[in-house]
Amino acid sequence: MSYKSAIEKLKLIPQSQKKYNIFCYINNDATKSLKHNSSLSHLKYKPLQNVICGIKDNIVTKDMPTTCASEILSGYVSPFDATCVKLLRDQGVTISGKTNLDEFGMGSGGVHSKIGPTLNPLYDDIPTIVGGSSSGSAAAVAANIVDFSLGTDTGGSVRLPAAYTSILGFKPSYGRISRHGVIAYAQSFDTVGILSKDIQMIKKIFNILDKHDFKDPTSLDDDNRQKLIDLKLHNSEMQSHTYRIGLPIEFINKATPNNVSELFNGFVERLLSMGHELVPLSIPSIKYSLPIYYTLVPSEAASNLSRYDGIRFGTRDKDTDIEGNTLFASTRNKFGTSVKERVILGNYNLCSDSYKNNYIKAQKMRVQLIDEFDSIFKLPNILTQNAKNLQYKTHAVDFIIGLTSAKFPEPIHKFNKNIINTNEESNDDEAALFANEFMNDIYTIPMSLSGLPTISIPTKDGAPVGVQVVGQYGDDERLLTFTESIL
Ligand code: GLN
Structure with missing residues (x-):
């Protein structure tokens, strides 16, 4: 990374912004901070002083607004930097701006933003979705104006836009990167992820961010980090040249379009030709992932977003919020549709009847899914007791693969039409399945429920269809090294 190439990237920003709507906020001081970092004497040398990045606008920064692409946080500036932002700045990274997203990370198209949709740089002729919710982070990488971006992944929001823009999108194991300063969508799922075209860059950034943070109660603690070290994942025995790779049948759908299946098959053939072994297997609970997730x-x-009442957080609607029993209502009406849908659904799920009938059941099914994943990996899961209890490690695979997305990215007008038609009855179940925005991340959600490290890799250079490679909990480094070997 040279100073000159960094300057070139910053120069391209206005033009890319106009074309693709990548940023909620552009950092006009980026050139100044790049110059400052590069001029530091060798004693204060910062290893990433010529590296440019974009930060998703739901990760707080003290010198730029953080809006979550929502009217309700319009103009909000945090008094502190998120831990991940601070760690990057300490290494000399320059932040070019805050990237666009589906409001509060809720969506899978990159269209639910108060500043409008992000457009896909792979499709200059027809305005096409980037995928979401980390839409601006993926588009910035695809448009070559940053070296990497940070996104967040709750149910697929790093992997899906990475697939749709033909770049790499890495969601680490839950808890390895601090969530302190990441505005919560669903805190038992939210994971900071890294998007880039360069696997070396992803490894470097992960290495910097992968630290325990006492400010985040869900950050993986040092005792558990020691357990990972004790597994000796870097030993030559664990660093094989050929691996056993599981292919869950639940990730294979007969409604997958031919052009997508062909790309996936081509990728599988490449793995086989490299000597890796493909193991067909079943993880039955994968098929319940969507209802578990949306419970x-x-x-x-709903619980996290209750703080946006215009008193604690959020822009208060001055005139009408205390009239006629409408306390908070006009302020909270600033939320967009996808947020309102989730708040209503969440409050319903937490009502006593639904809590008993659905919520508790969904929690149990989440554990069942984790147990099933544990039963097929060679490595134990350091967070569960399953290593002792599971006697049925018949498959003992190193990684699992499957498609990231079930289709190509759609033109914006078609995607929006499908959102509107979501509730319409359709005679054709399979068509309805693929028309529904909620189904976009049908393949990414199981790993979010289980907290597993997963990276989306383009099936082929430039193709907007990705393959996910999944490792056992905590096996992030081996996953990245394996990825490097198959690119
Ligand atoms: N599309 C999913 C949702 O809306 C996932 C979003 C995400 O990962 N942030 O919940």
Whole structure:
């Protein structure tokens, strides 16, 4: 990374912003901070002083607004930097701006933003979705105006836009990167992820951010980090040249369009030709992932978003919020549709009847899914007791693969039409399945429920269809090294 190439990237920003709507906020001081970092004497040398990044606008920064692409946080500036932002700044990274997203991370198209949709740089002719919710973070990488971006992934929001823009999108194991300063959507799922075209860059950034943070109660603590070290994942025995790779049948759908299946098959053939072994297997609970996710995630969201009442957080609607029993209502009406949908669903899920019938059941099913994942990986899960209890490690795979997305990214007008038609009855179940925005992340959600490290890799250079490679909990480094070997 040279100073000159960094300057070139910053120069391209206005033009890319106009074309693709990548940023909620552009950092006009970026050139100044790049110059400052590069001029530091060798004693104060910062290793990433010529590296440019974009930060998703739900990760707080003290010198730029953080809005979550929502009217309700319009103009909000945090008094502190998120831990991940601070760690990057300490290494000399320059932040080019805050990237666009589906409001509060809720969506999968990159269209639910108060500043309008992000457009996909792979499709200059027809305005096409980037995928969401980390839409601006993916588009910034695809448009070559940053070296990497940070996004967040609750149910697929790093991996899906990475797939749709043909770049790499890495969601680490839950808890390895601090969530302190990441505005919560659903805190038992939210994971900071890294998007880039360069696997070396992803490894470097992960290495910097992968630290325990006492400010985040869900950050993986040092005892558990020691357990990972004790697994000796870097030993030559664990660093094989050929791996056993599981292919869950639940990730194979007969409604997958031919052009997508062909790209996936091509990728699988490449793995086989490299000597890796493909193991067909079944993880039955994968098929319940979507209902589990949409029971648990909106419940956490409804609770997290209650703080935006215009008193504690949020722009207060001055005139009307205390008239006629409408306390908070006009302020909270600033939320967009996708947020309102989740708040309503979440509050319903937490009502006593639904809590008993659905919420608790969904929590149990989440544990069942984790147990099933544990039963097929060679490595134990350091967070569960399953290593002792599970006697049925018949498959003992190193990684799992499957598609990231079930289709190509759609033109914006078609995607929006499908959102509107979501509730319409359709005679064609499979068509309805693929028309529904909630189904976009059908393949990414199981790993979010289980907190597993997952990276989306383009099936082929430039193709907007990705393959996910998944590791056991905590096996992030081996996953990245394996990825490097198959690119
Ligand atoms: N599309 C999913 C949702 O809306 C996932 C979003 C995410 O990962 N932030 O919940």
